[in-house]
Amino acid sequence: MSDYKFLEIEKKWQKNWDESNLGKCDLNSSKPKFYNLCMYPYPSGDLHMGHIRNYTIGDVITRYKKLTGHNVLSPMGWDSFGLPAENAAIKTGIHPKEFTENRMKNMKNQIIRLGSLYDWDREVAAHTEEYYKWTQYLFIQFFNNNLAYKKDAPVNWCTSCKTVLANEQVIEGNCDRCDSVVTQKNLNQWFLKISKYSEELLVGLDEIGEWPENVKAMQQNWIGKSVGAQFKLNISNSDISFEVFTTRPDTLFGMTFAVISPEHSLMEEILEISENKEEIKKYITAAATKSEFERMSITKEKTGVDSGLLVINPLTNEKIPLWIADYVLVNYGTGAIMAVPAHDQRDYDFAKKYNIEIRQVISEDTLDSGIDKEAFIDRGKLVNSGEFNGLNSHDEASSKIIEKLVDMKSGEGKTTYRLRDWLISRQRYWGCPIPLVNCTDCGLVPEKLENLPVKLPEIEDYLNTDGSPLSKSESFVNTDCPMCGNPAKRETDTMDTFVDSSWYFMRYLDASNSEIPFDIENVNNWLPVDQYIGGVEHAILHLLYSRFFIKALRDLNMVDINEPFQNLFSQGMINFEGSKMSKSKGNIVDPEGYFKTHGADSLRLYILFMAPPSDGVEWNDGGIEGTRRFLYKLWDNMNTFSDLATREIKNSDEEKLEIYLNQTIESITNHLEKFEFNTAVSDLMKLNNELSTFVKNNKEITDEIKKKTIQTTCILVNPFAPHISSELFFKNFKSDITELTWPEVDSSKIENPTYELVIQINGKKKHATEVVSGLEQSEIEKICFEKFQLSASEYKKIIFVKDKIINFVG
RNA sequence: GCCCGGGUGGCGGAAUUGGUAGACGCGACGGACUUAAAAUCCGUUAUUCGAAAGGAUGUGGGGGUUCGAGUCCCCCCCCGGGCACCA
Known part of the structure; x- marks a missing residue:
């Protein structure tokens, strides 16, 4: 019976990684840089399966790239402005900040519990003054350069809530909150001039790195x-x-x-x-x-x-x-x-x-x-x-x-x-205030940079029954004109949260810099992001807005790059009971239970194994037993290997095992490079099965193959199930697996000595037989004639594919 | 309507350049262990005919190319996603 205690092991290694600063990144290291980015989440309170999938994929890449000698930057933060906190405040009276930060705390614990590595020293949160100060700063740069402007525009207006709604909040013509009819209403609104870049955003799609074709197509459609x-x-x-x-x-x-x-x-x-x-x-x-x-x-x-x-x-x-x-x-x-x-x-x-x-x-x-x-x-x-x-x-x-x-x-x-300018004003409380002042003499004037941030005022009533909630704070609204000093009034709208998320990946590079939003040298060195990973639901908006931001900031000489994200991977959605998981539908599957019953490693493996990562998939927890069994068996196999008695000379089983290890290294490396994690996990399972067969038939092993097998297995498992592999490696070698490098294929020990030859007659499989690899057609023919009583004269044509197949055509 | 994906066992899904279809896992069935159950281990598991050996059929449907097609070509059907009175 297995003594694999995943709860203890996972806790131990999470503590170890935290204390050894494994997730930290020194931007100035001499190793080749690799910026690996998962989309920062809205702090909804609990991780859902989509997050688990996202961060597991991200962590596989982080750990794999570290093992291949890269200096990996993998930061995490919070898209922490937005409606739900405000709606909760209206309902319960809890301050949006308190509400949001509690949820962030909980989610952070869950992310750590998953075993994902992040450089938490670089954590950012959009709602903090240190962050939104710079969102305002960037907005002012846009304003000063005619990239932000105000004009009358028709907006979605909920007749019952008496508020504007984002397009995404209008469901089939009705308000998603109260189901009342949404009408069009003209309001004076703020826009960012994304349309100036329509053509560049379109042609840029051809020059960008690896992006899913469907995402590119969606952006092309959208630009229209x-x-x-x-x-x-x-x-x-x-x-x-x-x-x-x-x-x-x-x-x-x-x-x-x-x-x-x-x-x-x-x-x-x-x-x-x-x-x-x-x-x-x-x-x-x-x-x-x-x-x-x-x-x-x-x-x-x-x-x-x-x-x-x-x-x-x-x-x-x-x-x-x-x-x-x-x-x-x-x-x-x-x-x-x-x-x-x-x-x-x-x-x-x-x-x-x-x-x-x-x-x-x-x-x-x-x-x-x-x-x-x-x-x-x-x-x-x-x-x-x-x-x-x-x-x-x-x-x-x-x-x-x-x-x-x-x-x-x-x-x-x-x-x-078709692309229109981006309407960014929201008559809402929990967002970044627009840092402009209306002066009767000077017109619209940006707040002085040294006065940033324009802080969100404390208010009693978050309901926006008549205009923006910020207008209810007299001390906020009434100010002096930054230009002439006369009494003036502040803008009371806040920004769309997509503004916050259009530049967060640059703030990570200088997360605690109080002088500038980001350092141009750091951005030029570290961007574009080498691998961006996130849900396909952001295919258009966030990704297009961020691309626009980079181009605009480039024209303002604040960065010297053209695109923010070199390679993009879009994971498919995880559905449950036929539809998207959501709280309102009550079809949430809570990952935390699986941490307790199966462990983080099991959950990570299962979510990778259940489908190709880019496909949508229906959640079904039956299969998670399979990855749990795999880990128990792996644990036992490694321990049995460790205890095998020593012999001096390799036997044929060991030679076969050595070849199998090399084949597995090759296969998993290829799968990792192509984001085929489901088949990579299946390779690990096959390897595990090989190990079981070996220990069943062998009570002894040479030291060389014993060491090689344990080491290679542990490192191949490591990106996928980091806790168990760290523990197994440490038990055997008393050192840390993260000091290893990813194994190379030994090309002299990868070919099988024999193979199963398929003999077809008229294209149909008739026989199969084990033969030595590398034989030529004449030798193969001879074997067939003898073994299966065939004769050349019966056939018009013989087709031979070396080391695979021979087809006798009559 | 237009633009992307996709259709393979009971289920999730594997299959370099066309070369043994169904890897790996789940489930199911049978067996071992157990007083019993769980866990674990061993075996079977595409369909169909056959007692068996063995045969036939089979990757949404129809046609084609080829010694050979899940894979390539043509036509059609269905499903998922995106856009949609965009001139």
Whole structure:
């Protein structure tokens, strides 16, 4: 019976690592640097299985890279601003800071209990004054360089909570907290100018290191580049004109009407000259009160109203009607379009409904290019297009028509992006205050740097019934203008927590520096992060914002790099009972129980073993017994090996074992490099099974193979199950396993001396036999003829793959 | 609708360049130990025909290339994720 006492062992080594500072990183060491980063967590109170997966993967990399001679930086911190703490404060009265810090403390203990190594001297927490001082500092740099600005914008507004909501908090058009309808409301908001970097953020994806293709694709989608033309439409009998954007300038002759969004800035002027005023006003009001959700999803039935005005097609001078319709979005392109119903399905639907002419200008003989039932959007040749007839759509005709628009000075080629500026203001308490002051004389003025941080005020009531909670503190709001000294008022919004997390990976490098946010030399030396690991749910927002931050800071000469994260690994989500684990669904699996019943090493191995790390997986704890058994068996095997009697000369079992060890080193190393931890763990299990077989058949061993086996096994296990391997190694060699280096493959002892030859007849396996490795075709044939009574004359062709297979084809 | 993934035993999942499909683990079944159970150990476990030897079938479906296809090509179905009235 095994005497493997995982509780004692795990506690012992966690204490040992803490005392020996194993997780600490000296940035100036001469070893090659490796910045290994796990996404810092929101302190929700308890680790969940997603965290366990994240930090286990991270720790495997940390320990493996340390063993391969790297100077590993692996820090940890807290994304500690955010709504739940504030909601708890509203409910229970506990201060968000106290609430958050208690939860951080608990989670930190659990992380340590998992056995993950971090440099806790570099711990950061977004809600601390030492941290948000620098978030404010960076914001001011952005503001001073026109990368942060304030403007009116429509935001999600919960009618019941009376607050703005982030997009993520709007679930199918309703508030995720109270389920009330969310409407759009115009508020004066702060933005960061991420759109300035649209093109760079897009092309950067091609130059970046190893990122999952799907994450790159998601970012490409999100940035949403489209190439086309923009041109001017004049309203007939007026001096009003507006721009339209199209990706299909080749269809310009098919424009039979134009559409302008009801929120368009020209709407008042249009109203003035229109004879259809009342109907238009009604329509605008109706559109405004629809929620975003209603507008997008409803019946898909498009609505609109005829303005009664005509616009002029610049190429044909034809006058066509101008409609107002909310299927045209005000914040994409120019907020107005040329409508070509023959070649755009949305315009087609609209034209059918309102009986507007549909005029085909692209046609293709080899395809069904009819437009009776739907728009024809494929490629073809231009027809009904004057001098452009016969040209190919889309590219050839488009560029010719753009040339013409340029000649006529009414348009040009144009590229637009879906990516919009980043709205960062929140009417919330528990976030980083925006460090700007409103002065009636000087306008918006940043707080003086020496006065940072602008501290979050203490308030009684966290509810934001009317504007931001910060506005309730008079002593906070009323201040002096940093420029002229006259009485002025502070901004009362706080920042989106994604601002905090857009630069935390740089703060780790100078976590306790009270002079600067980070040292440019440290950043240039240590970034980009060599390996970033986190959940796929952050594929767009956090990763895109951080990339933007780096580019902006580079342009402010604060860093000298282009990308924050060289390689990214996105782990899949762990579901339970068919859906994402969440407190509200009550389907949480608590990892802490497994620490007690199975141990951290078992849990780590199991979470790695259950599926490829990038795949989503359904939690099922049946399998954890398997990794527990593996560890007990490993413990017993190592002890049995240790006790084997000595012999002088290796026997054939030992030679085989030696080869097996080398094969395992090779396989696990390859799997580690490719993040195939599930198969790496399976290799460890196979090795363990080999060891069991060996000790069953051998009571003696040479000292050389005994030592080699124990040492190699321990080190191969170490990144995955660090506690047991540290203990086993120490028991045997009285030294610390972390002083070893990762084993190299001995290429002279990796080939098996024999193999199982497969004999196929007409491609089907018929026989198999053990033969010596390296034999040539003629020798193999001879063996087959003798052993299986085959003869060459019966077959037309013989196919031979060395050391694998022979196929007799008849 | 568009863009990514993916479909292999009862289950999670393995399979360099096309070369023994089902590694490893879970579960199940049988056995050993035990008064008994748990734990542990040994064996069996894709389906199907057969008493057995052995045969046939088999990686979502259909076609193709090849001596040989889970892997490559064409068509289709289903599942997961992302985006979506983006002009």
